[in-house]
Amino acid sequence: MSKLQEVFKNKSGNVLNVYCTAGYPHLESTLQIIDTLQKNGADIIELGMPYSDPLADGPVIQQSSLVALENGMTIATLFSQLKNLPSSTGDKEAAIILMGYMNPVLQYGFEKFCKDAAEVGVSGLILPDLPEYEYETEYGAIIKKCGLDFIFLVTPETSEERVRRLDLLSSGFLYAVSSSSTTGNEKDFNAVEKYLERLKSLNLKNPILVGFGIKDKETFNTACKYANGAIIGTAYIKALEGAANVEQATKKFLAGILK
Amino acid sequence: MNRYMSELTEVEQVVGYQNPNEHGYYGSFGGAYIPEMLQRNVAELKESYLKIMEEESFQQEFQMLLKDYVGRPTPLFYAERLSEELGSNIYLKREDLCHTGAHKINNTIGQILLARRLGKTRIIAETGAGQHGVATATVCALKGMECIVYMGEKDIERQAPNVARMQLLGATVIPALSGSKTLKDATNEAIRDWINNPVDTHYIIGSVVGPHPYPDMVARFQSVISQEIRAQLLEKTGSELPTHVVACVGGGSNAAGAFYHYLNELSVQLVAVEAAGHGVNSGMSAATTQLGKSGVLHGSKSLVMQTEDGQVIEPHSISAGLDYPGIGPLHAHLFKSGRGLFLSATDDEALESVFHLSKIEGIIPALESAHAFAALKTLGLTKKDVVVVCLSGRGDKDLATYMKAMK
Numbered sequence: 184m185s186k187l188q189e190v191f192k193n194k195s196g197n198v199l200n201v202y203c204t205a206g207y208p209h210l211e212s213t214l215q216i217i218d219t220l221q222k223n224g225a226d227i228i229e230l231g232m233p234y235s236d237p238l239a240d241g242p243v244i245q246q247s248s249l250v251a252l253e254n255g256m257t258i259a260t261l262f263s264q265l266k267n268l269p270s271s272t273g274d275k276e277a278a279i280i281l282m283g284y285m286n287p288v289l290q291y292g293f294e295k296f297c298k299d300a301a302e303v304g305v306s307g308l309i310l311p312d313l314p315e316y317e318y319e320t321e322y323g324a325i326i327k328k329c330g331l332d333f334i335f336l337v338t339p340e341t342s343e344e345r346v347r348r349l350d351l352l353s354s355g356f357l358y359a360v361s362s363s364s365t366t367g368n369e370k371d372f373n374a375v376e377k378y379l380e381r382l383k384s385l386n387l388k389n390p391i392l393v394g395f396g397i398k399d400k401e402t403f404n405t406a407c408k409y410a411n412g413a414i415i416g417t418a419y420i421k422a423l424e425g426a427a428n429v430e431q432a433t434k435k436f437l438a439g440i441l442k
Numbered sequence: 443m444n445r446y447m448s449e450l451t452e453v454e455q456v457v458g459y460q461n462p463n464e465h466g467y468y469g470s471f472g473g474a475y476i477p478e479m480l481q482r483n484v485a486e487l488k489e490s491y492l493k494i495m496e497e498e499s500f501q502q503e504f505q506m507l508l509k510d511y512v513g514r515p516t517p518l519f520y521a522e523r524l525s526e527e528l529g530s531n532i533y534l535k536r537e538d539l540c541h542t543g544a545h546k547i548n549n550t551i552g553q554i555l556l557a558r559r560l561g562k563t564r565i566i567a568e569t570g571a572g573q574h575g576v577a578t579a580t581v582c583a584l585k586g587m588e589c590i591v592y593m594g595e596k597d598i599e600r601q602a603p604n605v606a607r608m609q610l611l612g613a614t615v616i617p618a619l620s621g622s623k624t625l626k627d628a629t630n631e632a633i634r635d636w637i638n639n640p641v642d643t644h645y646i647i648g649s650v651v652g653p654h655p656y657p658d659m660v661a662r663f664q665s666v667i668s669q670e671i672r673a674q675l676l677e678k679t680g681s682e683l684p685t686h687v688v689a690c691v692g693g694g695s696n697a698a699g700a701f702y703h704y705l706n707e708l709s710v711q712l713v714a715v716e717a718a719g720h721g722v723n724s725g726m727s728a729a730t731t732q733l734g735k736s737g738v739l740h741g742s743k744s745l746v747m748q749t750e751d752g753q754v755i756e757p758h759s760i761s762a763g764l765d766y767p768g769i770g771p772l773h774a775h776l777f778k779s780g781r782g783l784f785l786s787a788t789d790d791e792a793l794e795s796v797f798h799l800s801k802i803e804g805i806i807p808a809l810e811s812a813h814a815f816a817a818l819k820t821l822g823l824t825k826k827d828v829v830v831v832c833l834s835g836r837g838d839k840d841l842a843t844y845m846k847a848m849k
């Protein structure tokens with residue numbers, strides 16, 4: 184069982200997945216952010232691999248990617264940082280997953296990427312522009328061989344038949360985009376509740392985490408009513424923006440969500 | 443059944459270079475690398491584009507507009523002085539005479555009719571030099587549809603006349619402020635808009651790029667170029683087949699159109715000319731097949747100019763229409779398979795061709811199209827050759843650049 188799957192074994196509700204772009208705000212922030220997040224209540228840490236053309240992301244995460252790239256972040260650098268992740272600190276350890284786009288991964292070498300990710304303790308992958316057909320015919324087998332979970336996205340526009348198919352292909356969890364939009368876009372959250380209720384009624388194989396539009400205690404709690412937990416990205420990046428002390432900003436942000 | 447439709451049916455039966463497979467692959471290039479948020483829109487398009495294009499009412503309206511609004515067929519002109527100078531036979535396919543000044547409108551007419559049949563009410567587009575933006579704004583005005591054009595902030599500054607044209611035509615031009623603020627980023631912004639407006643919006647992509655079915659759909663709408671060339675050449679030379687078809691390539695829409703009905707005629711040499719900028723190895727170039735590696739950009743797998751870490755590189759060309767770090771998957775396949783000959787011309791060579799063609803034939807070409815002419819002298823042409831050059835656009839939009847170069 185992967186560390187990601189263990190998270191859901193130990194906790195069926197209120198699972199908090201926090202996204203942060205690797206190399207943001209500083210090249211060396213990654214380990215400190217992971218440490219602080221996991222000590223202060225994050226169950227899953229989703230590290231974004233910065234890309235020059237992140238077309239599923241809104242302006243805030245785009246900007247953080249740009250900063251991270253300017254800071255010199257690469258996949259190789261991220262892996263060498265994760266190698267130095269202190270093994271078991273005695274505190275609760277979060278599962279680490281990577282989110283990114285196909286092009287940098289293909290250049291790194293897809294198989295090498297999966298192997299190296301698994302080696303440095305990554306549990307799962309989110310690659311929003313890796314489609315189902317290519318996953319099934321080419322990449323899925325490599326991901327599985329390396330023991331990584333792969334998480335597909337579903338949206339309010341995804342048909343029930345397709346949700347079920349993507350659920351079967353996914354492991355770890357299923358990422359429910361709360362509205363068809365790029366990250367960080369605020370839409371009426373109430374309109375989303377019906378969709379989440381529908382998803383819940385499908386009794387899927389995987390736990391469901393809700394992403395996009397989760398920004399505070401209220402939206403987190405609402406998401407948790409219908410799903411196993413939620414993903415926060417844009418709001419956290421905003422909290423880090425210009426923060427003098429990354430650790431304090433992170434603690435303060437998590438306290439606002441969880442307390 | 444009109445002629446275009448019988449062509450289409452014939453096209454359906456042809457296997458070879460024309461058609462991607464059902465997943466949108468030309469060889470190892472193509473596909474639909476899109477996030478789930480775009481899945482429904484792209485799937486809808488994929489399921490319906492061929493059906494709609496084959497409908498008789500669609501074909502009637504499309505053909506009528508191509509004839510009466512765009513001004514097709516465009517002439518195939520025997521360039522006598524240029525032929526004499528090169529010791530060969532050079533024909534110019536005059537796409538520069540299309541309404542709005544370039545071939546781009548063949549595709550936007552097709553896509554706006556498609557969008558209406560899909561029940562869409564809002565049109566978005568990306569543009570680099572502004573030619574595709576103008577062609578999109580034009581058809582939106584024609585059909586009374588809302589039009590939003592994304593354009594890199596830098597391109598807005600350097601292509602001011604086309605920005606004014608789009609605005610005059612009623613379009614809203616939104617500056618792309620992300621990344622390098624050029625065509626690549628305008629495309630990202632248009633895709634993001636589509637993600638955020640999944641129900642009422644159709645995205646009119648201007649080139650043979652993007653997720654399947656866009657490369658195939660745009661190639662089909664542009665294929666009218668080579669369909670006409672065949673008939674016109676037959677009339678003029680007694681044969682439908684030239685020895686060479688030459689076109690410039692950025693994303694590759696005019697080349698796809700000019701090559702389309704010759705793709706499986708293996709005796710015809712297909713010549714694609716990319717923009718070398720300051721020189722292929724200068725670090726300031728847009729010659730994607732020479733500099734790119736296999737990768738994923740804007741929803742399809744193709745050749746992409748990128749760093750070792752897979753970050754997309756901002757290309758350079760004097761011509762904004764060729765200033766793109768990717769190339770359509772059809773062209774990537776033509777390159778890899780050897781079916782196409784890929785050459786390049788520098789900024790200076792293109793400018794030289796602009797001045798030369800203007801003086802020798804009385805035609806001022808667009809900077810993009812001038813790249814195709816610049817490559818002619820390297821082909822070793824003889825009296826036996828019959829060469830068709832796609833003159834994809836006129837030079838009016840580039841006058842400021844030409845005036846600067848004249849000094």
